[in-house]
Amino acid sequence: MREALGEFEQLVLLAIVQLEGDVYGVPIVDEIERRTGRTVAPAAVYVTLRRLEEKGLLSSKMSAPTAERGGKAKRCVKITTAGLASLREARQVIDSMWKGLDPGLRTEK
Amino acid sequence: MTRRSPRLARWILERVLPPDVREGISGDLDEMFRRRSGLWYWRQALSFSTHFTRERLRGWRRRTDMTTGMSWLDFKLGVRMLRRYPGLTFVGGLGMAVAIAVGVTSFAFFYSSMHPVLPLAEGDRIVGLENWDTSWNNQEERIIHDFVAWRSELKSVEDLAAFRQVQRNMIGDGQPVEQVSVGEMTASAFRLARVSPVLGRPLIESDERKGAAEVVVIGYTVWKNRFASRTSVIGESVRLGATVHTIVGVMPEGFAFPASERAWVPLRADPLDYERRRGPGIMVAGRLAPGATFETAQAELTTLGTRMATAFPKTHDRLRPRVVRYTEMWFDDERRSDLNILQIFIRPQGRAWGRPWPDPARHLLPRRRAARVRGCRRRAARHLDRPRVERRLHGRAVGGAAPRRVGVHDERRPARGPRSRPARPAHPADAGAERRLTLT
Numbered sequence: 001m002r003e004a005l006g007e008f009e010q011l012v013l014l015a016i017v018q019l020e021g022d023v024y025g026v027p028i029v030d031e032i033e034r035r036t037g038r039t040v041a042p043a044a045v046y047v048t049l050r051r052l053e054e055k056g057l058l059s060s061k062m063s064a065p066t067a068e069r070g071g072k073a074k075r076c077v078k079i080t081t082a083g084l085a086s087l088r089e090a091r092q093v094i095d096s097m098w099k100g101l102d103p104g105l106r107t108e109k
Numbered sequence: 110m111t112r113r114s115p116r117l118a119r120w121i122l123e124r125v126l127p128p129d130v131r132e133g134i135s136g137d138l139d140e141m142f143r144r145r146s147g148l149w150y151w152r153q154a155l156s157f158s159t160h161f162t163r164e165r166l167r168g169w170r171r172r173t174d175m176t177t178g179m180s181w182l183d184f185k186l187g188v189r190m191l192r193r194y195p196g197l198t199f200v201g202g203l204g205m206a207v208a209i210a211v212g213v214t215s216f217a218f219f220y221s222s223m224h225p226v227l228p229l230a231e232g233d234r235i236v237g238l239e240n241w242d243t244s245w246n247n248q249e250e251r252i253i254h255d256f257v258a259w260r261s262e263l264k265s266v267e268d269l270a271a272f273r274q275v276q277r278n279m280i281g282d283g284q285p286v287e288q289v290s291v292g293e294m295t296a297s298a299f300r301l302a303r304v305s306p307v308l309g310r311p312l313i314e315s316d317e318r319k320g321a322a323e324v325v326v327i328g329y330t331v332w333k334n335r336f337a338s339r340t341s342v343i344g345e346s347v348r349l350g351a352t353v354h355t356i357v358g359v360m361p362e363g364f365a366f367p368a369s370e371r372a373w374v375p376l377r378a379d380p381l382d383y384e385r386r387r388g389p390g391i392m393v394a395g396r397l398a399p400g401a402t403f404e405t406a407q408a409e410l411t412t413l414g415t416r417m418a419t420a421f422p423k424t425h426d427r428l429r430p431r432v433v434r435y436t437e438m439w440f441d442d443e444r445r446s447d448l449n450i451l452q453i454f455i456r457p458q459g460r461a462w463g464r465p466w467p468d469p470a471r472h473l474l475p476r477r478r479a480a481r482v483r484g485c486r487r488r489a490a491r492h493l494d495r496p497r498v499e500r501r502l503h504g505r506a507v508g509g510a511a512p513r514r515v516g517v518h519d520e521r522r523p524a525r526g527p528r529s530r531p532a533r534p535a536h537p538a539d540a541g542a543e544r545r546l547t548l549t
Contacts, residue, residue: 026137026140043153043157046160047160047161050130065136065429067415071411072136075134
């Protein structure tokens with residue numbers, strides 16, 4: 001079994017899936033803040049992105065540099081097949097923990 | 110007008126962020142900064158410093174399986190030890206201090222050996238410019254068109270010079286044939302080096318023109334050994350390969366710019382003769398202009414590269430021009446770190462020290478080994494697989510016999526077309542990854 005994903009790692013991976021395609025740090029931070037209603041430290045997101053890439057759950061490539069960003073390129077990330085599988089596993093674990101609980105509690109989900 | 114983020118905070122970020130994510134993160138922060146305050150940027154600099162330092166420590170612990178294990182109890186025991194046995198504690202502390210000092214000194218020694226500053230006037234401001242091809246992750250050396258554009262447009266790098274190394278047989282009156290390393294350079298290379306000849310003149314711009322007389326500037330050892338240090342050598346002829354050259358100057362003892370050359374002839378590579386990304390492979394170096402820094406030069410070069418990519422997407426879409434330290438430009442990215450370590454073991458004793466003039470190849474590797482490295486790079490570009498190239502490089506570094514002309518550019522060979530690129534592995538996400546996660 002693969003290494004379990006942490007909660008924040010799941011949030012980052014899910015944000016990437018929600019945004020679709022090649023996405024970079026800024027929209028990922030915005031997406032997590034928008035959906036969770038929490039303030040997220042950009043540094044935490046970037047550290048997590050790097051860690052996920054090291055684990056092979058993400059892949060990244062540099063886009064063309066743009067003048068608006070002072071000639072700096074964006075680092076675009078994409079979820080890999082292994083990343084999707086890890087997310088599915090995490091979901092199954094949570095689902096199995098919820099199984100059999102009273103419906104009232106389930107609706108609070 | 111674009112707001113500038115706080116300079117010191119930016120500087121801190123540059124140092125803290127790992128190189129592979131530095132550009133992306135600093136670009137993203139600049140983008141977010143547009144709708145936020147300077148204080149926010151400072152907070153981010155501190156936050157990134159903390160997060161990445163912690164991450165680095167975590168990685169280090171994971172790799173070494175070690176922790177410092179320092180606790181309050183250790184501190185208390187240390188104080189107790191100091192109180193009970195002050196002499197022993199002092200000797201122990203002194204021993205550790207000496208060990209740390211020895212460690213720091215040796216690291217400083219190796220660092221200065223690996224990254225020497227050219228022994229030229231303001232040698233630390235001489236930088237290399239190169240075009241990095243992201244599609245096959247290697248340096249693109251056929252940059253004659255880019256060199257012309259950089260020379261006319263760059264403000265933060267001046268005295269831009271192009272050069273390449275070739276080997277020629279030197280044939281003179283009654284002297285044995287001798288193979289010498291010849292630098293084909295633009296005249297600006299002599300301005301860049303800021304070294305005047307001891308006799309005659311250096312190369313000048315008119316020497317670079319097509320149809321100009323074949324001239325050569327010779328090195329001190331050539332002058333001494335082959336011409337018996339005659340002051341009347343200026344105007345005499347010497348054959349380099351098949352071409353007879355007129356000697357116009359003699360350089361001072363030890364001068365070997367750009368790497369380990371003993372004679373210099375004009376570089377005659379007219380961009381009009383070649384399409385973009387064709388023509389001879391050249392290297393480009395220049396001097397940071399007064400007030401310019403490595404970072405400003407890189408920013409200007411990046412902007413210029415972006416413009417060229419827009420204007421010539423077919424050839425320049427995947428090229429990323431970059432500024433590197435002069436000594437680094439002799440090796441590609443992967444090799445730079447390997448060779449820095451390798452050269453510690455294969456440096457010939459005493460040769461690297463006390464050279465009055467620049468000789469980066471000797472600082473980094475002996476000349477022939479540096480040529481071999483470049484040869485390996487060229488072969489790698491011609492699809493030799495990496496393990497094989499590494500085996501060869503290693504074998505030669507350890508002392509195996511090497512062919513005489515490894516790494517030598519053969520000028521008789523017709524100009525190469527764009528290198529056919531090795532098949533790139535597909536983007537992992539492209540290979541069957543689902544675009545949307547099916548949450549059932």
